[in-house]
Amino acid sequence: MLVSRLFPLATLLALPISSAFYLPGTAPRDYLEGEKIDVFVNTLTPMLNSKLHSLISYDYYDDRFGFCRPFNGIEKQPESLGSILFGDRILNSPYELNMLKNETCKLLCQSSITKEQSIFINERIKEDYGLNFLIDGLPSSEMKRDSKTQEIFLDAQGFNLGDDESIPDKPALNNHYDIYIQYHEKDTYSYISTPKSKKQYRVVGVLVYPRTVNSMISGSNSPDCFSTQPLYLSEATNNEFYYTYSISYIKSDITWGLRWDAYLHVFDPKIHWFSLINSLVIVGFLTFMVMMILYRTISKDIYRYNQIDLSEDVQEDYGWKLIHGEIFRLPQRPMLLSVMVGNGLHLIIMLIVTLLFALFGFLSPSNRGSLATVLLICWTLFGCVSGYTSSRTYSTLGGDQWKSNLILTTVLFPIVVFSVIGLLNLFLIFASASGAVPFGTILAILLLWFLISAPLSIAGYFYGLKHGSFENPLKTSSIPRQIPPKPWYLNQWISAILGGILPFGAAFVELYFVLSSLFGNRAYYAFGFLFLTFLIVVITTATTTILFIYFTLCAEEYRWHWRSFLIGGGSAFWLFTYGIWYWVSRLSLDSFTSVVLYFGYLFLFSLLDFLIGGSIGYIATYFAIRRLYSSIRVD
Structure with a gap:
């Protein structure tokens, strides 16, 4: 959302003055006791522990994983452009959470895994893949302690798909999740005590601890979540097992406005x-x-x-x-130089504006992909900078083929970048990765370029032509001067490296x-x-x-x-x-x-x-x- 929610004037007058404000798209949600809390799932991504083993993300409902699916079908959740570009694919889930309703060993579904799927899952466990849940906008996390500062923080990388440390080369699948929801009771500004059934609560923390449990008991239809036997997927035969979860609610003194502080840990x-x-x-x-x-x-x-008296020829x-x-004197390839200078300054302005937005807290972490979205918007809107800079630079360098310079300024850099990204996107598609950018998103970016960025670049170029070139203080001699030998460290490429x-x-x-x-x-x-x-x-x-x-x-x-x-x-x-x-x-x-x-x-x-x-x-x-x-x- 780009505009904040407007509240009725009467409501504002009925409440005391608050010392906090909410950024656009980050307004809190209040829950009554027993009210349903939606649980969304994101892509499976490799986790950075000791080393990172892969850069490919997978859709949660990829058939090769065999996760439990919602009874009412899979529904995609609306995402920002930046969130899609960064590989987020947020979907609904079959998990049922109700505010303040604890659950123990709740059966999610019975899963059947073929031996081919087992091989695929075991490989992903060895590569330290993690699952990512989203509950009330908060990512699933594990509570950890910083070994250097001893501070407790919530690691939002997600949680492991399986355990590969207990027995080497024999990964165990985590099929039970202990979910802990930290909640805060909403402050009420009424002199009359509020009944418990009418009290409102807010989610301020999400902790998920996975376990591997061979909970299927022969002759019983109920899972045993307290079994100490791990679940190993056989790569020789098919596998049958349960997915289960438990839910616990923990009261917290953390207010909703400060709930991200535990996640935003600076290492x-x-x-x-x-x-x-x-x-x-x-x-x-x-x-x-x-x-x-x-x-x-x-x-x-x-x-x-x-x-010096120049008349004496000193x-x-x-x-x-x-x-x-x-x-x-006119350098070699002035057109290419002016195009690169124009696009470089375009990127500089884009970065400065985006960093200022982030510095002042406008890119809320609860708004996923906001950083990439703002970067893309700034690149689109500041296309005039590249046109204006390239035009004046090219004129100053003595160039006269302004039409070719205009075309190169508008299309050269975007074509190079889009070509590389398109090639990498093909590799993602062939790897069946969820991070592959959908065709609709590619079309939207191309439309932003053709309909907004390119016209602004052209307008900036003609505005630069109107201002003309910078006036140089000295004239250039007709005959080039001979260049004497220079030290090795002043060689063009060596100087660039140094x-x-x-x-x-x-x-x-x-x-x-x-x-x-x-x-x-x-x-x-x-x-x-x-x-x-x-x-x-x-x-x-x-x-x-x-x-x-x-x-x-x-x-x-x-x-x-x-x-x-x-x-x-x-x-x-x-x-x-x-x-x-x-x-x-x-x-x-x-x-x-x-x-x-x-x-x-x-x-x-x-x-x-x-x-x-x-x-x-x-x-x-x-x-x-x-x-x-x-x-x-x-x-």
């Missing part, structure tokens, strides 16, 4: 702070270094250069001052938690750390690029345009390298499809990082060079 907060402080030190050092160069070295050079200076007639170390070093700790969230089915919510880290990376990228380009200009190398973009985007190389290390150390992917998915997503992240960092480096360098060369006197 290793000291590491976040250490990384942030370390990054601030790096930024401070780089900024100080650049300021010293600009204030002392360059200022003295400019002063001495301006004191040539005492060297370095960056001698290439003033080459500094704004220049990417510092921006990557400012963010690699936070990157670990982001990758764990994306691939390990863990919710990420340290948006304050992420926003500050992003700002630090922007400043570090800009200052590092300016510093390297200054050293390059001092070596009389005036081809700085592509060099500045490559240095700014050099962190993408280290991001991809770090992704390989993460794959080796934290992942143990058993299937070819999972490996292709991982490196496909890693390539996309590296591409986005390259465009973002390259745009920052180019824009910062261009305006720094304009400021530098506008300070010298040239006749």
